[in-house]
Amino acid sequence: xxxxxxxxxxxxxxxxxxxxxxxxxxxxxxxxxxxxxxxxxxxxxxxxxxxxxxxxxxxxxxxxxxxxxxxxxxxxxxxxxxxxxxxxxxxxxxxxxxxxxxxxxxxxxxxxxxxxxxxxxxxxxxxxxxxxxxxxxxxxxxxxxxxxxx
Amino acid sequence: xxxxxxxxxxxxxxxxxxxxxxxxxxxxxxxxxxxxxxxxxxxxxxxxxxxxxxxxxxxxxxxxxxxxxxxxxxxxxxxxxxxxxxxxxxxxxxxxxxxxxxxxxxxxxxxxxxxxxxxxxxxxxxxxxxxxxxxxxxxxxxxxxxxxxxxxxxxxxxxxxxxxxxxxxxxxxxxxxxxxxxxxxxxxxxxxxxxxxxxxxxxxxxxxxxxxxxxxxxxxxxxxxxxxxxxxxxxxxxxxxxxxxxxxxxxxxxxxxxxxxxxxxxxxxxxxxxxxxxxxxxxxxxxxxxxxxxxxxxxxxxxxxxxxxxxxxxxxxxxxxxxxxxxxxxxxxxxxxxxxxxxxxxxxxxxxxxxxxxxxxxxxxxxxxxxxxxxxxxxxxxxxxxxxxxxxxxxxxxxxxxxxxxxxxxxxxxxxxxxxxxxxxxxxxxxxxxxxxxxxxxxxxxxxxxxxxxxxxxxxxxxxxxxxxxxxxxxxxxxxxxxxxxxxxxxxxxxxxxxxxxx
Numbered sequence: 184x185x186x187x188x189x190x191x192x193x194x195x196x197x198x199x200x201x202x203x204x205x206x207x208x209x210x211x212x213x214x215x216x217x218x219x220x221x222x223x224x225x226x227x228x229x230x231x232x233x234x235x236x237x238x239x240x241x242x243x244x245x246x247x248x249x250x251x252x253x254x255x256x257x258x259x260x261x262x263x264x265x266x267x268x269x270x271x272x273x274x275x276x277x278x279x280x281x282x283x284x285x286x287x288x289x290x291x292x293x294x295x296x297x298x299x300x301x302x303x304x305x306x307x308x309x310x311x312x313x314x315x316x317x318x319x320x321x322x323x324x325x326x327x328x329x330x331x332x333x
Numbered sequence: 334x335x336x337x338x339x340x341x342x343x344x345x346x347x348x349x350x351x352x353x354x355x356x357x358x359x360x361x362x363x364x365x366x367x368x369x370x371x372x373x374x375x376x377x378x379x380x381x382x383x384x385x386x387x388x389x390x391x392x393x394x395x396x397x398x399x400x401x402x403x404x405x406x407x408x409x410x411x412x413x414x415x416x417x418x419x420x421x422x423x424x425x426x427x428x429x430x431x432x433x434x435x436x437x438x439x440x441x442x443x444x445x446x447x448x449x450x451x452x453x454x455x456x457x458x459x460x461x462x463x464x465x466x467x468x469x470x471x472x473x474x475x476x477x478x479x480x481x482x483x484x485x486x487x488x489x490x491x492x493x494x495x496x497x498x499x500x501x502x503x504x505x506x507x508x509x510x511x512x513x514x515x516x517x518x519x520x521x522x523x524x525x526x527x528x529x530x531x532x533x534x535x536x537x538x539x540x541x542x543x544x545x546x547x548x549x550x551x552x553x554x555x556x557x558x559x560x561x562x563x564x565x566x567x568x569x570x571x572x573x574x575x576x577x578x579x580x581x582x583x584x585x586x587x588x589x590x591x592x593x594x595x596x597x598x599x600x601x602x603x604x605x606x607x608x609x610x611x612x613x614x615x616x617x618x619x620x621x622x623x624x625x626x627x628x629x630x631x632x633x634x635x636x637x638x639x640x641x642x643x644x645x646x647x648x649x650x651x652x653x654x655x656x657x658x659x660x661x662x663x664x665x666x667x668x669x670x671x672x673x674x675x676x677x678x679x680x681x682x683x684x685x686x687x688x689x690x691x692x693x694x695x696x697x698x699x700x701x702x703x704x705x706x707x708x709x710x711x712x713x714x715x716x717x718x719x720x721x722x723x724x725x726x727x728x729x730x731x732x733x734x735x736x737x738x739x740x741x742x743x744x745x746x747x748x749x750x751x752x753x754x755x756x757x758x759x760x761x762x763x764x765x766x767x768x769x770x771x772x773x774x775x776x777x778x779x780x781x782x783x784x785x786x787x788x789x790x791x792x793x794x795x796x797x798x799x800x801x802x803x804x805x806x807x808x809x810x811x812x813x814x815x816x817x818x819x820x821x822x823x824x825x826x827x828x829x830x831x832x833x834x835x836x
Contacts, residue, residue: 192762196504203511203526211523218787220518220525223780227514231507238500252761257557264556265750268729272746275737288726295559297722306723314734323387324738 196235204228267291279329284311339685343693346391359399360702367407374404374661376548380731382668383738390672391690398694402702409446422604422640425612429632440570446637453638454699456590457645468653472678477785478796482806484779487656489810492768502768509769513776532744539667544732545752546766553757559721585631586638593639597646604640611639660767663774
């Protein structure tokens with residue numbers, strides 16, 4: 184089973200290596216530059232392809248159960264969190280750091296199954312405000328204010 | 334400036350009120366982050382980097398040293414109290430630490446871990462104080478070919494020594510080098526692999542990769558185990574050690590400090606290898622090896638002393654050569670560069686205050702860790718009772734702020750998410766992430782050294798063979814690249830033969 188996975192990964196990597204090589208060969212070269220910008224990328228592309236070919240034939244010594252595998256029931260949860268992160272990033276500069284972070288913390292924790300709404304609300308409100316004050320006043324780093332006037 | 338003068342100057346900064354305050358903050362924050370399973374020193378340092386912007390570099394380093402030591406100790410605490418090693422360096426600590434906790438001696442085990450870490454760290458720092466300047470002096474004579482060979486040697490050593498498959502580690506390293514080529518080429522000004530995207534012209538920031546591959550990828554594991562409730566040991570017990578305990582542990586700590594330091598200097602052989610090596614060697618030294626695994630004090634002291642000594646030993650190549658020897662020191666290198674400091678042979682001559690400041694901060698970090706964390710541990714252990722669901726959202730927010738504060742670009746945040754997903758996929762197919770990060774950090778320097786060498790020789794590769802130092806290092810790199818591949822082929826064949834036999 185894992186052996187096949189190695190082969191699949193190896194083929195994907197060989198194709199990536201070829202793509203990278205094509206891009207590398209497309210880099211411009213200059214007449215009076217002794218060593219051009221494409222030399223290292225070309226070398227790396229070739230090394231990746233060689234290593235991937237070796238990987239194709241290598242058998243893993245341990246074929247233990249992989250603990251990192253996500254079960255089918257967990258997949259929607261992970262995809263949901265990724266969706267929340269995308270929304271968080273998208274609205275960060277538009278609505279502002281404080282509001283998006285408060286919403287993200289509360290909704291994400293709720294989505295993951297945290298049922299103590301009062302504690303969730305307090306933490307979701309206090310942490311972003313504390314971080315904002317720390318960055319704004321102490322570190323002089325301005326986080327996006329968005330629709331808030333300060 | 335000699336070592337003592339330099340150290341005196343370093344201590345002036347470290348012992349100031351501000352210095353002590355930030356080490357203290359670092360130690361506590363580091364311990365808390367280190368205790369959370371999965372979040373080790375790499376994440377702890379990466380998350381703290383944005384907080385150091387605008388700080389005096391020497392003070393920022395004190396904070397980082399505190400975080401570094403704190404995280405290492407926090408990992409030990411969760412190993413002992415919960416049998417949940419936060420990082421691979423702390424796995425060996427669980428073998429005897431958790432049985433001790435079950436016997437009601439958690440306090441004693443924590444004290445041994447703290448004292449062992451202190452002894453290992455301190456002895457290692459003394460070696461570091463004298464060895465790093467010596468190495469710097471040698472390295473000043475290095476030219477581009479020697480530098481390139483050195484970095485390549487370090488990189489292949491890391492790949493061949495890392496856990497799991499060597500080929501996979503080497504592939505991860507190659508991909509790291511490839512990612513480092515994205516952006517404007519420093520020598521010719523040619524944009525490479527930017528696909529016309531202006532955000533990629535400056536390349537990808539290391540923090541995006543470090544936080545993505547390590548912290549964000551870990552979130553998936555946290556999500557999977559979010560319903561698990563952590564039962565912290567409520568009865569920690571006495572923290573006191575008797576005179577006979579000290580007598581029993583002293584030789585172990587002495588031996589493991591030296592061994593750990595030596596292992597730490599080698600590129601790639603960091604805390605994990607040293608802690609296991611420490612545990613195994615101590616079991617062999619012991620007159621009662623059967624006690625190991627059942628709550629032996631020496632079984633806790635050995636890995637803890639060795640891994641702290643190794644963590645400090647890893648600073649020798651970082652400070653004197655500018656080459657990180659492990660994933661954690663790679664993040665430290667990134668953090669130093671963010672602060673405007675380039676570690677390497679010139680650091681000692683150009684910025685002796687920073688060079689010795691780092692070393693002095695380690696002494697102070699170690700001492701404060703011992704004084705403060707011992708009584709605080711039972712309280713800090715409560716952090717493990719924070720519900721996972723809240724913790725996950727907070728870790729994500731900290732990652733996002735960390736990246737945003739460095740670039741002020743949402744593009745980098747999408748990249749962060751992408752690297753988080755890549756990090757998770759890498760775990761799934763068992764590709765190690767540390768060689769990728771390390772290669773990415775070294776990539777720019779390696780390419781520069783390689784091309785400078787070729788420019789000197791007018792394009793001829795013979796320059797690497799004519800320098801004896803470079804030639805030897807390249808030969809070692811080649812061997813460390815080749816030997817594990819042949820070995821894995823052989824063991825694969827052996828396994829196949831055995832399988833055939835069984836069938």
